[in-house]
Amino acid sequence: MESNVQSALQAIEQASDNGALSGSAKENIRVWLTESRYSDYRQTVIDHINDNNWQTLDDVFWTIIPFGTGGRRGRMYPIGSNAINDRTIGESAQGLADYVVDYANGKTDLSCAIAYDTRHQSRHFTELCAGIMAAAGIKVYLLDDYRATPQLSFAVRHFQCDCGIMVTASHNPPSDNAVKVYWSNGAQILPPHDSEIISRVMNCEEIKCMPFDEAVSKGRIEIATEEIDREYLAVSAACGFPGPRDAKILYSPLHGVGAEAVLPLLKHDGFDEVEVYGPHEEKSGDFPNVPGHVSNPENLAVFEAPIQYAKASMCDVILATDPDCDRLGVAAPISLDASMDWDTLDGNQLGCVLTDFVLSKRSEAGDLTPEHYVIKTLVTTEMTRMIAENYGVRCVGNLLVGFKHIAAAMEQEGPDTFVFGTEESHGYLIGQYARDKDGAVACLLMSQLIAELKKDDRSLHDYLGDLQRKYGYHKEKTVSLFMEGSEGMVAMKRLMQAFRDNPPKRLAGLNVTGIRDYLHSTHTDIASGKSTSLDGPAGDLIFMDLEEEGNYVAARPSGTEPKIKLYNFTRLSPTESSDLKHAKQALQERIDALEKDMRAFAQLNS
Template structure:
């Protein structure tokens, strides 16, 4: 190859790749995207490296890099980092994302100028990618307000609103592994982009050829890029602290940012409001995108494993609560000590229920709650929050697709002044009007206040949870997922969704399915016939919700299924509930329900494996 002319190099490379498709070594979609990158001038700087991979027949790597054009999912563009490729996060795809956002904004607004805010977390390459996004947006005539140091996602949302920006961008991959990064796009509301803006941006991204840019330092000198940091951050922290509902501060706790940016928001807010006995877990405080002291290097506070190092210290120090934020500090997880001195990891649903109950009770006590007020949750979040909200005589809006951007949209549609609380099961929580994305800081503030108040009564968060179960019924929720990577994995996810939609299992474990709500086709279908019995109008998305009954048990169970919008996974959410009358029955019900769900989960994973084998 190397002795031929460049055009011959490219032609021969294309033919080799085409043969690889025929031999099932490269997917058709990867070949299409690879051919574009090999033949169009905007990708010229990447082409020698691509030729080398083809020459070395590294088709597995090429398929990983090119099997798709990385999409805007529920959390923007997110994925594996590489030096190049349409399916990965790299300098080109970051530049495309910033370009698409800027071009679409100017077209939608009919403007040649505007304002953008940009922030980044502590991940590998986050600063480099943030600078690329800033120079592209500045080249398009937008004045860019750039956080000088790593900051949380809610601080970016706050900055968009506080500075009157038209758009914003956050460089992060949330709780993904160290290999990943991403680009979250925000609109002038401070919320992540929604229809029709998301599709408009995507169209501009896909049409991008040559992308304008400017030198970062020169743009700073010319005032095209303006640094922001402590002044805006201080306003943000004060806005969070303003939502304090208690003066109780006697609480011994540990907080870990999991090597992310949570110290800039969560920890500083807790210190500002007076939680002086909540200390940092130092081994996980250094901002480091490799997440070296997090088990498996996976900084997801939904994983019980991430708390183990902190639990060891907490037991020695007498801590009563452990808090953990993910790398961009928009999610917040909790471990609470039980009466036996063991730390129990609370699910996002349990934390959401506790916080909803806390704020509603506080608002009732101070007379600032009316029937016009409302709580918002997604369709895969616990029904317990709806029960708590109805008991408090406020509206519950719980028919939203997964993604906090839909909660933000609801806030603006229904009126932010009547908004009390928004939550989703994946550790996302928000109150107030200061931003339009989930925020670990407000969740940590309320969790600590609630824990401190309960401590003064001789109770724990776990005790309060049991009280809620006795009042509203026992609720057991959780999630399992199947990871399916790359082009082959994408096909597997499609196969599973097709099987669940067309030929769903009649029984899993001791549960028999009786009904499915298909949010893509907007219809209810009776099972096992799988025939439509009713239609509905919204929300529409690729989600299935099954209803099941247990044999000889009063337990009712729902199973939600959806492909993840941010990770190569298909997710399964289960919701079990039943009425309990006293503490003795509650203890017995917990044991029985957990046994039923354990059997159900095992049967579900067997069904998944069998379906993929026979598809």
């Protein structure tokens, strides 16, 4: 074996010199070839080298997969520091276990809740994580079947666990998987715990794992599926409101876990006409019957076939949740005639109608005070704030992207006066039972709204239109610029620096008047060149404000995928929004121009 290793080391040096392997990949491969902690993977690495499989080796070794937004997410491959495999998942679980034990400072009754979705190897990674926790002396409460991310968040709180693990890559492609890591409050990890866990993950030497069956037989893993199903149903059902329940609902789990959460909840609440869309019902990590195998309710294409079915069946609404059921997408008929045209609502629009619906119900009940609040992130539409203020409640919105920041705001502001949380990427939460977005309860609220609108002979689009006239027409669009591999990472950094050093002067025919840089906490006035301190969180996020109020663009690198996300925000005043058709066309043209100009800027500077 020693001679094979030496030959492999010489080969990677030669490949690096020839340009077939990046320098960072060479160094990471060297570690996997020479350090004992990677001995189980050494022969597979050598086989790849002997086969001259340099492109694959560079892809899976060019960096160390980051422990980013709540955990580790990426493409699965049996080897590689930049891939999801037994080693990188094992390091993640071991690092979490080590920190939990250290943080407990002698506490012995430690516990962790674990759940998983329908993705490839999710069950395998779940057993690996559970065995690592058990070996560390941490009791595991396991949801021993496909279950939703919000059910995991609830389970952490229900069992008063010290941490939680959800094995899922959410709406990523079938090639990917991940672990999302939760703290004792049921939210994804935040400072100071995140950096401490990351340190242990990145310096993990030995992974200690008890065989799964042994851990179960010794009581270190307890199957808790039935208890969580029962208790989650009780607390989630309590988040709804009284009213009509006459609605014909077509539901798509997009090949994921949502049916186990959504269907019992809607049935319990009195919705008797709920049909699962057959082609999307199969639980499959391949996501076979969605366009491009992209199982994401933000992707309008996933609704095309269900809309045709819903038209023929005269449904009132289509609800779709992503594979781990923490996001909601919706399509509805534009008029009261379900056989005619349908359209989807984007994440901001859904957030606005749900925010208004929840606040209207709370207002009718007379239990809103100025201390109550809704939460949104910085890249979520400002119409949410306007709606909240109209009902006399606060809007907490100076937050970075990610629902974990909404959860943190709940803790800081006090959960007793929390009303609703919303983010532009189709995530919503009501109630105190969880600290993460919940697609199932969002389905419940939307179903209740649809039934109420049907009773009043109004469509969901009528409801949205009324809000747009009242608060001014808002239109937003998120654009993703994918930048794969080591070159992509360099391009991402270069583009973000260009936004800071030499931002565009005009976008969509409007002057850029200010730059809000949350990484450096500065606001720069373009006309004067003067910079002042920016009040807000610190993170790699930049806003470019335009000369018309409510119009701006934001940019940030994704925390889970190799891309930069561009958020385009446009708005007209209520006076300019009386004619919705004209307002929609005007802002669509502005959105298109913003996207064109931003893509051109990115092309020149990345």
